[in-house]
Amino acid sequence: MAVTGLTAFAGVMMIFGGIMAIFQGIAGIAKDDIFVVTRDYAYTFNLTSWGWIHLTLGVLVALAGVALFTGAMWARITGIALASLAMLANFMWLPYYPLWSVVLIAVDAFVIWALCVGTKSDTQSTA
Secondary structure: OOOOHHHHHHHHHHHHHHHHHHHHHHHHOHHHOOOOOOOOOOOOOOOHHHHHHHHHHHHHHHHHHHHHHHOOHHHHHHHHHHHHHHHHHHOOOOOOHHHHHHHHHHHHHHHHHHHHOOHHHHHHHOO
């Protein structure tokens, strides 16, 4: 099954966002002393823990982005779920690295939008 333009866009953006999250996770695991830690933050974890969270999510998001090119509905649903989780993780990461987090939140928002918008070819293939 051929994928539509928006699905291909979402796949590429998920691969990009996943790779960026992998780098974010590696930075948190390897060099957690480079980040500024905010006191009295509600979502305070050890930065190494955040690194593992981002690394794991990044790998899953990138793999889901690759799976989107199959055109399967399960890949779209998985993509929406993982992009939502990645968006929440980056929101909670805002005090540590704001610019990077905002960029990845925007990428995840575009992915969710692209996967939720139905096109004529999508509705005709499922009917």
